[in-house]
Amino acid sequence: MAKKVVGRPTPRVEGERKVSGQAVYAVDVVLPGMLWGKVLRSPISAGLIKRIDASRALQLPGVKTVITGEDVTGLKIGRRVYDMPILADGVVRFIGEKVAAVAAETEEIAEQALDLIEVEYEEMEPVLDPLEATSPASRLIHPDVASYDGLPVKLEAPSNVFVTMAWKKGNLDLGLQESDLIVENTFTTNKVHHAYIEPHSCVVKAEESGGAELWSCSKVPYAVRDQLATAVRIDPEKLVVHPVYIGGDFGGKGDFMDLPVCYFLSLKSGRPVKMVMDYDEEFIAGNPRHSSIIRIKTGAKKDGTLIAHHMEFIFDSGAYGAFKPNGFLQGPRECPGPYRIPHGLVEERMVYTNKIPCGHMRAPGDPQGVFANESQMDLVARKLGMDPAEFRRKNLMRDGEELPTGGEIGHIKGEETLEMALRESGYRKPKAKNTGRGIALTQWLPNGGEGAVTITIDEKGDITLASAMLDQGCGTYTVLCEIVGEELQAPLDKIRAQSLDTKTGRKDTGVGGSRATRVYGNAAYDAALKAREEIKKTAAEHLGGSPDDILIANGGVLHRGAERRMTYADLVRAKGSPIQVEGYYNDRSKVHEASMCVQVAEVEVDPETGQIKLKKLTNAHHTGTVLNPLMHQGQIEGGAVMGIGYALMEHLIVDGGKVITANFGDYKIPTIHDIPELKTVVKESPTGPGPYHSMAIGETAIIPVAAAIANALEDAVGVRIKSLPLTAEFVYDALHNRKS
Numbered sequence: 001m002a003k004k005v006v007g008r009p010t011p012r013v014e015g016e017r018k019v020s021g022q023a024v025y026a027v028d029v030v031l032p033g034m035l036w037g038k039v040l041r042s043p044i045s046a047g048l049i050k051r052i053d054a055s056r057a058l059q060l061p062g063v064k065t066v067i068t069g070e071d072v073t074g075l076k077i078g079r080r081v082y083d084m085p086i087l088a089d090g091v092v093r094f095i096g097e098k099v100a101a102v103a104a105e106t107e108e109i110a111e112q113a114l115d116l117i118e119v120e121y122e123e124m125e126p127v128l129d130p131l132e133a134t135s136p137a138s139r140l141i142h143p144d145v146a147s148y149d150g151l152p153v154k155l156e157a158p159s160n161v162f163v164t165m166a167w168k169k170g171n172l173d174l175g176l177q178e179s180d181l182i183v184e185n186t187f188t189t190n191k192v193h194h195a196y197i198e199p200h201s202c203v204v205k206a207e208e209s210g211g212a213e214l215w216s217c218s219k220v221p222y223a224v225r226d227q228l229a230t231a232v233r234i235d236p237e238k239l240v241v242h243p244v245y246i247g248g249d250f251g252g253k254g255d256f257m258d259l260p261v262c263y264f265l266s267l268k269s270g271r272p273v274k275m276v277m278d279y280d281e282e283f284i285a286g287n288p289r290h291s292s293i294i295r296i297k298t299g300a301k302k303d304g305t306l307i308a309h310h311m312e313f314i315f316d317s318g319a320y321g322a323f324k325p326n327g328f329l330q331g332p333r334e335c336p337g338p339y340r341i342p343h344g345l346v347e348e349r350m351v352y353t354n355k356i357p358c359g360h361m362r363a364p365g366d367p368q369g370v371f372a373n374e375s376q377m378d379l380v381a382r383k384l385g386m387d388p389a390e391f392r393r394k395n396l397m398r399d400g401e402e403l404p405t406g407g408e409i410g411h412i413k414g415e416e417t418l419e420m421a422l423r424e425s426g427y428r429k430p431k432a433k434n435t436g437r438g439i440a441l442t443q444w445l446p447n448g449g450e451g452a453v454t455i456t457i458d459e460k461g462d463i464t465l466a467s468a469m470l471d472q473g474c475g476t477y478t479v480l481c482e483i484v485g486e487e488l489q490a491p492l493d494k495i496r497a498q499s500l501d502t503k504t505g506r507k508d509t510g511v512g513g514s515r516a517t518r519v520y521g522n523a524a525y526d527a528a529l530k531a532r533e534e535i536k537k538t539a540a541e542h543l544g545g546s547p548d549d550i551l552i553a554n555g556g557v558l559h560r561g562a563e564r565r566m567t568y569a570d571l572v573r574a575k576g577s578p579i580q581v582e583g584y585y586n587d588r589s590k591v592h593e594a595s596m597c598v599q600v601a602e603v604e605v606d607p608e609t610g611q612i613k614l615k616k617l618t619n620a621h622h623t624g625t626v627l628n629p630l631m632h633q634g635q636i637e638g639g640a641v642m643g644i645g646y647a648l649m650e651h652l653i654v655d656g657g658k659v660i661t662a663n664f665g666d667y668k669i670p671t672i673h674d675i676p677e678l679k680t681v682v683k684e685s686p687t688g689p690g691p692y693h694s695m696a697i698g699e700t701a702i703i704p705v706a707a708a709i710a711n712a713l714e715d716a717v718g719v720r721i722k723s724l725p726l727t728a729e730f731v732y733d734a735l736h737n738r739k740s
Contacts, residue, residue, distance in 0.1 A: 005485040005492070006692060009630035013478045013497055017334060023245040027276050029215045035064055035103040037265045037275040038110035039258065040117050042092040042099050045126035045354040045637040045657030046141075049090050049119060052100060056116040062109035064608030066117070067261070067270040068100045070556055077231035077260055078322030079223070081144060081150040081162070082459040084357070086231065086260045090123070093141055093319035095658045096285035098401045099257075100219070119460050126354035130316040133160040133351045141319065141352040149287075152327040158618060162321060163328045163350035167405035175308025175343025179299025183380045186295050187372035189724045191288045191316075191652040192645070195363055195669050198247025200257040200286070201276040206266035211238035214263075217246050218252050219472040220510030221253040221502050223325070227256050228263060240261045243499035249472035250642070251360040252287055254512055255323050271469050273530055283662040287323040288652050290315040294372040299343075306384050306395045308343040309336050309404055313369065316358065317350045322348075323359025331365025335373050337402035338414045338443040338594065339395045344404030348542065354657055360512070362639070363699035366442065367646055367706060368549070371724060374440035374707030378714065388711065389439055402628075411593040413441060413615075413622040418598050421620035424681045425600035435604045435615070438711025440704035443594035446696040448689070449509035451519040455484060455527045457535075457579040461555065461569030463490055463526075466498040468505025469520050475631045476516045480524040482627060483691055487528035488535070490568070506584070514696035517627065518689050519585050525691040527583025534579050539566060542574045581726045596622040597700040599640075601708035602676075605716045610732030612648060612713060616677045616703070624688025624695030636680055636701045643705025645670045651725050 017023040032215060037400055054066040072086040089100045091101070100117050104110035127133050127141055138160055142148070145162050146155040152163055176182060202216040218224040221241040229236035246253055258275045266273040277286075292315050299308035313332045321327055325705045332348045348365075381391035396414035418441065422428070427437055454466045465484055471477045477497040485492050509519065537549035539557040543550070543564050551558045556567040602616040619636055626632045649668040653661045661667040688695035706724055719734035 003486055004489070005280055005482050006627050010478060010482055010492065010628055012475045013426050013481050013492065017071045025198060025247055026203060026215045026244045028272065029244065030273040030426065031203065031205055032271040034274055035105060035269060036100055036107040036110045037103045037262050037273045038107070038114055039098045039261060040100040040114045042088065042095060042097040042712060043091060044121055044123050045095050045639065047092055047121040047123040049088060049092065049099065050122050051120040053118040054100060057102060057113040060109065060113050060116060062105040062239040063102060063113045064105070064271065065103045065265060066100060066704055067264050067268055068203060071268070072264055073285040075231050076255055077227055078150055078180045079227060079255055079325045081148060081321040081324065081327045083145065083148045084278065084320040084322035086264065096356060097319065098261060101261045103267055116453065127160065128353055128657055130314055130351040130353055133353050134314070134349070140356060150327060160352045161349050162352060165328050165348045166346065167333045168345040169402065169404060169406040170343035172308055172310055172343050172345045176299045178611050179307045180302045182297060182299050183376065183383055183502060184297045185376055185379060185722060186293065187375060187722045189368045189371060190322040191291045191358065191654065192650040193283060193286060193288045193652050193667065194250040194252035195253060196248025197277055199277040199282045202259045202262050203272060203274045204259065204262040204266040205272040206263055209238065210229040210234045210261055212266065214239060214241045214259065215244050216241065216259050217253050218255065219246055219249055219470050219512060221468060221470060222507045223510055224256055224259065225502050228260055231260055241502040243470055243501060246470060246472045250362045251364060251512070253472060254325065254360060254510070256285060260555060278664045279609060283652065283667060284659040285356060287357060289361035289366065290317065290329065290358040292316070292711040294369060296372055296376045298376055298380050300380055300384065304384050304394050306339055306341045309310060309341045311336060311346045311369065311373065313348040314351050315348065316353050316355065316676055318353060318355045318357035320357040321350060323357055325360065329365030331363060332369050333405050334443065334445060335366060335369025335404070337373055337441065338397045338412055338596070339404060340397050340401055341404040345356045348671070355654055356659060362642060363703050365700070366703045367384040367643065370440065370442050370703045371706040371710065374704060375710050375722065378438070378711045379720065389418065389427065392441065393418060393440065409594050413596055413685065416683065417620050417622040419594040420681050420683060421598035421600050421618055423603070424620060424679060425618035427600055434607060434716050435602065436712040436714065436716025437600055437602050438708045438713070438715055439598065439600055440707035440711060441598040442700060442703040443588050443596055444514065444696055444700045445594055446514045446518060447590050449515050450586040450588070451523045453505035453520060453523040453527045453583045455531045455581050457531070457568050457572055459569060459572045461494065461567050461572070463488065463495045465495060465500055465524065466500055467520060468500045468502060468508055469511060469516070470499060472511055474516065474635065476520060478631065479517055479521055479627050483521060483524045486527045487525070487532055489553050494555060516700040517694055518696065521691040522585040523696065525583065526585060527581050530581035530583060531579065533580055535571060538571050538575050542566065593689065593695065595695045595697065595700050597704060599704045599708045601705070603712040603716055605713060605731065607735055608719055609685065610728040610730070610735060612728065612731060614644060614648065614676045614709060616679065618679045619701055620681050621697070621698060622683045622685065623694045624684065624690060625686055626684055627692065627694050632697055633680060635697045637678055639699065639701030640678055640705060641670055641675060643702040644674065645704035647709045647724065647726055649725055703704055
């Protein structure tokens with residue numbers, strides 16, 4: 001049956017509240033007697049704190065309290081690995097680490113007070129190179145790491161390599177022995193920031209008992225509640241996280257950030273406290289995407305058949321691992337791509353350095369690994385004298401085959417998606433001089449989670465959809481309303497969405513990893529089906545007959561035989577109480593149907609300057625049922641633009657442990673002038689784990705961009721750049737060295 005609501009380009013249900021200023025973000029929360037909190041940050045990369053004197057700050061009129069590491073000694077926090085002190089506990093490990101915090105009547109007074117706090121440091125030589133950090137001779141940044149809670153794998157002895165993971169299939173050594181050609185390369189990527197509009201912000205109203213009310217721009221309210229409760233050693237039920245809007249996420253709003261400091265400032269002062277990071281603080285002490293060193297060794301037959309593939313990731317975690325929900329990045333496991341490779345091994349190491357701690361960013365670990373892997377695929381193809389597209393086609397997985405690291409995939413459609421991309425991009429058409437086209441591709445297999453949605457129909461016939469889910473900006477509540485509208489045959493203007501706090505909601509996993517529609521969409525679908533049954537049952541009681549005699553249409557019910565009609569408002573009034581049901585979904589397994597993305601970049605290169613001009617980017621997606629074409633396309637184009645920034649310009653530059661691109665004047669992100677023609681082709685297939693067989697789309701488009709551009713660059717002028725970003729300087733030097 002044709003859908004009436006789902007599948008249409010519906011505007012966002014919260015759009016009016018946002019553009020009118022009615023939407024409340026954490027920074028908008030104002031409580032009686034509220035103070036402003038600010039933190040003093042370390043100016044050195046590594047050292048001991050010998051002395052802190054806050055007496056002058058406390059004497060400043062308007063200052064209510066100051067806290068230091070002595071107030072929170074021994075307390076550590078993390079999303080999984082509990083390795084980050086709430087305030088530096090006698091040791092500082094990166095420039096920007098929180099050393100002391102002030103709560104004052106105004107933000108200006110709090111900032112003045114920071115200048116009055118005296119700190120004496122004993123500097124140590126920082127460990128800045130992740131490769132040097134892996135050496136047993138390197139100074140241990142965390143001597144007690146083996147005792148930390150939350151490590152994914154137990155450490156036998158302290159090491160700066162605090163997580164080591166591996167995924168494999170077959171026998172790598174045997175595969176390499178059977179290969180006619182072995183290609184080895186090393187690729188590097190740099191740190192980049194999410195560049196969301198809203199910096200991290202929070203408000204805390206603590207009670208003497210230790211309980212508190214919290215407002216925080218975190219997309220995982222129950223997780224952040226539990227992180228804080230574990231760190232400060234109280235019952236999580238004593239903390240209530242209130243919902244607020246989130247001003248951009250891209251993976252960066254899933255952690256605690258300043259929340260524990262804000263909590264202790266409120267607890268000590270006895271008053272509510274608000275903290276908002278300045279954007280220079282975001283750049284020097286946020287949770288950016290990891291820089292990486294990726295070594296790849298690939299074995300192939302002369303005819304182009306891939307036999308063996310080894311990827312070794314070294315991620316610079318920075319000073320802490322606290323910002324990663326798993327302690328490591330899951331992306332590398334899938335980075336060998338959707339290729340038929342009998343012998344595969346992926347190894348990942350997380351390494352401590354005395355630099356800004358890194359966390360999750362849109363598709364964590366995937367853009368790094370796919371840049372390396374899809375660049376490698378071109379290099380192997382060229383070594384074999386094969387066209388890169390045909391080399392990929394030859395080795396692409398088919399439905400029912402296994403990934404290079406194991407795991408059968410029932411639905412992948414790699415060859416079909418590749419053909420769409422080649423056709424729509426004009427890949428084989430003639431090109432002008434110094435113009436090149438490059439291909440890159442990826443598959444996406446999202447994890448699941450747990451979520452609940454409640455539907456209530458009141459005496460006015462209005463439908464309220466309620467959940468503890470926080471929409472991080474993707475429009476998930478709009479999709480949920482569409483699902484409910486479809487099943488209850490009600491217009492969207494009769495449906496409203498309500499975000500619940502952690503006290504009234506049901507505990508869930510929160511959003512992230514492109515799982516929101518799968519988890520909460522299925523919960524909403526479950527609730528809508530239950531609501532239909534309750535509506536039919538109630539209608540049958542008042543119209544006669546059985547529930548099977550009742551049709552749902554046009555915001556009400558119709559009796560098949562009697563041809564009598566009741567609106568939802570009529571039903572609720574006749575029932576004497578609202579109709580209320582709860583839908584629930586709990587499936588944490590990884591799906592076996594892949595969302596496919598193939599991109600073709602077309603670039604023009606100025607050989608005199610090395611400047612790269614991205615002329616066109618074609619996105620081909622093989623996905624499930626598209627629930628909202630407007631938002632679906634927005635995710636594709638938004639991801640592609642982020643990928644362009646990652647490929648060509650974004651770089652959080654760290655020099656001697658200090659972030660020197662600490663403002664948007666120095667840290668470049670794409671503007672309208674940097675965006676080329678974006679062409680999209682989407683093939684829908686009724687296969688997927690979401691409602692109506694939908695699939696994830698939020699992260700696939702960012703992943704292959706950098707590799708597609710790097711491959712197009714070599715196609716244009718014959719130079720291969722193995723580091724990101726792909727700047728004019730790199731290209732000019734490569735061209736100049738080739739001439740020399």
